[in-house]
Amino acid sequence: MHNLSHLDLSFNELQGPIPDTISNLQSLQYLDLSFNNFQLSQFPKIGNLCSLQILHLEEANIIDELPNIIQTLTGCANKSLLHLFLSDNQIWGPIPDTVGTFSSLQQLYLDDNRLNGTISPRLGQLSMLETLDLSSNSLHGTLCSSHFSNLSRLSVLDLSNNPALVLDIEDDWVPPFQLDTISLISCMLGPNFPNWLVSQNNYSFLDISAAGISDSIPDVFTLPSELSYLNMSHNMIYGTLPYFEVPTTTDSIDMSFNNIEGAIPPFPVNLTSLHLNNNRFSDPVLFLCPRGEVRLSYLDLSNNLLFGKLPDCWMNFEQLSILHLENNNFSGGIPPSISYLKQLESLHLRNNSFSGELPRSLEDCTSLVYLDLAHNSFTGRILPGIGTNHKNLGFLSLGSNNFVGEIPLSLCQLPSLQILDLAVNQISGTIPNCIRNLTAMQSTSDMIPPLQNNHTFGIIESTIHSRDLIVFSILNTDAATIMWKQLERSFGEYLGLVKLIDLSNNKLEGKIPIEISALQGLVSLSLSRNSLIGSITPEIGQLTALEVLDLSNNHLSGEIPESITALNYLSNLDLSNNHFSGEIPKGTQLQGFDASVYAGNPQLCGAPLPYCSWDQPHHNSTRGDNTTPHDDTDDDKMFFVGLYVSVVLGFIIGFWGVCGTLVLKRSWRHAFFQFFDDMKDRLYVMVSLSIAKLKRRL
Template sequence: MCIEKEREALLKFKEGIQVDRCGLLSSWGINDDNNRNCCQWRGIRCSNQTGHVIKLDLRGVEEESYCITGKVSSSLVDLKHLSYLDLSLNNFDQPIPSFVGSLVTLKYLNLSSARFSGEIPHQLGNLSSLISLDLKNDLFVKNLSWLSHLKLLRYIDMTGIDLERAIDWLRIVNDLPFLRVLHLEYCNLPSRVPWPLSYKNSTTTLSYLNLAGNDLNDSSIFQWLFNLSGIDTHLAHVDGPSAFGNMHALSHLDLSFNQLQGPIPDTISNLQSLQYLDLSFNNFQLSQFPKIGNLCSLQILHLEEANIIDELPNIIQTLTGCANKSLLDLCLSDNQIWGPIPDTIGTFSSLQQLSLYNNRLNGTIGRRLGQLSMLETLDLSSNSLHGTLCSSHFSNLSRLSVLHLSNNPALVLDIEDDWVPPFQLDFISLRSCRLGPIFPNWLVSQNNYSFLDISAAGISDSIPDVFTLPSKLSYLNMSHNMIYGTLPYFDVPTTPLYSTLAIDMSFNNIEGAIPPFPVNLTSLQLNNNRFSDPVLFLCPRGEVLLSYLDLSNNLLFGKLPDCWINFEQLSILHLENNNFSGGIPPSISYLKQLESLHLRNNSFSGELPRSLEDCTSLVYLDLAHNSFTGRILPGIGTNHKNLGFLSLGSNNFVGEIPLSLCQLPSLQILDLAVNQISGTIPNCIRNLTAMQSTSDMIPPLQNNHTFGTIESTIHSRDLIVFSILNTDAATIMWKQLERSFGEYLGLVKLIDLSNNKLEGEIPREISALQGLVSLNLSRNSLVGSITPEIGQLTALEVLGLSNNHLSGEIPASITALSSLSNLDLSNNHFSGEIPKGTQLQGFDASVYAGNPQLCGAPLPYCSWDQPHHNSTRGDNTTPQDDTDDDKMFIVGLYVSVVLGFIIGFWGVYGTLVVKRSWRHAFFQFFDDMKDRLYVMVSLSIAKFKRRL
């Protein structure tokens, strides 16, 4: 029987619990005589000798699914003999109670993932008997000195605790003489290691160390790590040397996700017991590990994204010491390794996982790869390998379950048709390898895979009738080939473990009818084929699980069946670019989870049904390029609060723009172009708040689970990672061309109301939409002027206002639109000068054509910008052509020359002829000058001769 005082303490603890979802406390305190013994309550253990409670284990089931919610009562201090306390995986939204430090008999304390918060109380330093401490929570410490008092600790897990201010963490850990396991992942440890550090009293019993995710950048930590060489003999008396198994040296070291860089000291060879080494996501080079091949116990080596720049044969040679005999898992992915897969890889006889994806491997694959008889995972994807793989490369790989060779477009798999593989694969990814043109017959023998991707593999064949899908299949992709013929009926017997299935057969030449598919199908992509009859498929016998369906770009025709009651899980529906006709069936109202509906470019007609208003989850609605008539449903604005994309262009809608559209806060694509819409542009357009920002405001799709383009990566830990898009692809008119946007669609803010019958002025409120990228109001009957606030639309790239009745001057503020690359103001009544700015003068003159009173570059100069001329006609000066000015200048030049000749020559010569006395005096002057010149020359010659 338990102690009554301790029984009451436990019941008080139960009173503080508000929720017990897992029934952990259901047996506590039931009022019957058989249940008064608290030692028999769930999670309680008492001492056989004294009856005291020594163990309280209320561990939850799993993280994020908390069993217990409430507060930890201080009544637990009455459990004076408690040695084991586990409250992990629960929800105690409070700091760790300081009274826990009073439970001095505790040897095991686990408070991990229990949603404790705040600072770790220093009173935990009183638990001097503690052997195991697990505090993994969102906590912090200001000082870690309390940990130094817990000298018997062998296990510490403080993952996620903020230790940024604990600058002495390594000194404290180093002084714990019995510590064997230490978890300090993602603790925001100080990047610098405090030195000097003595090895004399170091924790030589440490066998497991995880310091991942701390941004450590001080490689001197290796001086400490690589000197943890063995157990001190004087420690063996504490609970015996086998208390925690073999305690000889470090066997597990994880320093991934830091900022460490080499070189690595040669003393790494001291770690002869090391079995697991993870240095991924650092800045090492394998050439800086000269002794790593001497680690004879090494089983797992992860150097993913470690900035390794080397040739693979060199790396393999570095590891060929004795490590090649012990290695089970080698991951060198996401580096810059080049070269071939050498035959020396065959010496790694124990290798089970080989991951070299996303490197620069550019050679062939050696045949001795096939000697790795223990190999289970082979990932060589996303490289530039070439050459041919044949059956001999795989003949001895009987244990292979994961084959990932995708994205090696020059790699050829030429395997005989009659070859039967010795393995049954679970994961097959051969995307963008060369398998074709014949469908690979060896795949027919594989009947146990869950993932198959042979997309873009050059297959131009039909699918064999004997090809069947395994029961555990979750993903099938044969897209982007040239597969022809009809699609066989895929009968997949489902099991509870694999309850969903995604199939992608898009971009092929498959024709005929769409057959029924397995009931567990959740995503189906058959777009860009030649299917012609969907009726049977779209009217299944019962409810289906489809959430993503893409039948676009086919030859489907006829009316859309009214069977949507069976598609209640449907979230995305693509039927665009087919030949569907008739109206939208009323049963569309059952698609309560429909978020994306694309019926673009068909022959649908009639008015939009009211049932469409019941699809209240819509985010994307594209009905453009059909023959819909009537008015736009006002319920589109009131019922679809998440609508971010609305395209109703190229139809026959009439009436005014519903004011309810202004109530769509997430709308950032509005296309109503090419309709018969009349009335004015509503002033409430400023309420489209998503267009006031340049950020992506389209709500993410909530119900998409396995659809879209699924990219897969097999990591060295044999983990399948799916990257699933939460956006959809849609088509818009962008710069006069139809373009399909995918993940970047959310960055486009567009209003297109062109080719309608809109009247009135452009509301100045439109200037509030400062995130607007494209605005097209062309081909309407708009009047008035462009608002001066147009310059506030600084993100605008496209502006179309052509073929309206707009007038007045182009506002000068338009020059502020520095991103404007597409402009059309033609065929209006604009006047005055085009505002001067590099952007506006750079457009072709055609964008301003049809505005006779508009002038300025690139149109002819305005009259007030002409050069000044001497001749004027009254107050009006007629601009002269440049050629006329040139002619007048030449005539003036000739006149001046003639007059100069007449005056200069005949003015002198004519006078001498007429007046005789002037003529005699003129010639007498020249005679005298001749005589004087003769005398001067003669005298100069005589003087020169006398000197000689």
């Protein structure tokens, strides 16, 4: 064991302290104890391992202060260490001056800890340092150029998610390094654009999102030829987007949530993901009509000021998987070339000014999972091919348009459909009985097919002594907006847990089909403002996951079934303005709703409405059975008034009836007290005799 140079005990379930005898392994060069559960309140004593070059202690449950750890390693290990990995522990404190003693250190990983102090300028003395990762901590203070003065070999810099960390770098500072990876998410770089980035010509990954930048992008800023990923989102960058040459190696660009305006410039054909949403762009034509085919799979232009007709150039976007154009001011119809988007999984055109009938070419987008066309001015009938051609469709929102005709029976053929929103249209006819075939709504499990669109960027350098891996995974999860509990809300990863049917504000007639009770995963059901008749099916109690039930403003009648009390998750209920009769079933939730949810049903009674007549106490009356119901609170008041009067009268009669007589009648008073004197004498004689007899016996 004395000659052991490589020891790897990672990914076990080791617990307890690390024995001090590990310091006897003087030949050890590589030590990996990561991904265990040591619960180390004190760092292992390995400072005398003079040959140690690589130390892995990621996710080892280290609970200690960083200055103590640095002090423990100070001896000769700080001179030999090349790679130090302490990620994902519970290390706290500042980065002390003693960090500058690690003269050979090339890689330092302290990310995902609880570091909560400042960073010593001595960090800049690590002249051999190539990778510095301090991300996801609570570091604070100000970094200036002196912190990086001697880091000429630095290639990876990650200070992300330290919101109180300020980078105050001089405008004319030229760094001594050329970085390959720059990740400064949620650090304070602003308000000015960091000019030192202009001198960086080799980076492949740049993320300065949420960095407090409130400036325009300078004209001298260019993108390196090897760029893969660029993110400047969630700042306040203004002005126009420069026509800088985007390298063909660039895979993803995110400039969302800024104030960039003007026309959208062309982008390289190799780009696969582009986020320009939540800006002030107004002209998309130059971008949406490229000269040739592009590789874009994710495009988000939502929440801008884009207007005019949608260009008919979609034959150049055949690889597009996710398209967000919602919340703009596009007009006209959907262009026929939409049929070229065979791989399109998600189409969001919500809240624009689109009009006309849906084109048949939309039926050719057979990979659709999300289709959101709500809040436009579409007319005509709902395409029957939406049901027959889109077997993966899990989200269908056509609400707030001008669609007419009946609900196509083909919609019942969508086994993955979990969100069906046809509200606020002119749809007529009846609710089809085949609605029970929406199998995804029969369980509470997420049945929406996952979207296949994510990107992984990174640098991988593997050697026999080190597993240096820097991977940045960007997962493009989709989000959609639905009407939830009378509010429009956007759902992302949890959308699949929502099962919703909204057919409100239409011209539907007939009865609510009993088959709807088969949809036991249904969370929200809104059929309000139609002309539905009949009663609520007793099987309504089978919808045990239901949280929202709105049947208001119809012509429904009969009694509210007792089974509705089984809906334990029901939090929003509206049965108002119908013809319901009888007593509201007794259940904690039903009585807990405001009376307004039952209003407009004259023959309905019971809490929280007035009590039903047959629940009132019977009273004799000269008017026969025509008694009017009265409130129990009045009976309570009369009871207490009678009680108080009886107590007062009882006191007066009892007290003064006896005591008053003795005061007024002298002979009775003498007789009364003479009676007590006689009783006292008799009692005294009886006690004395008893005591005398007891003494004689003893």
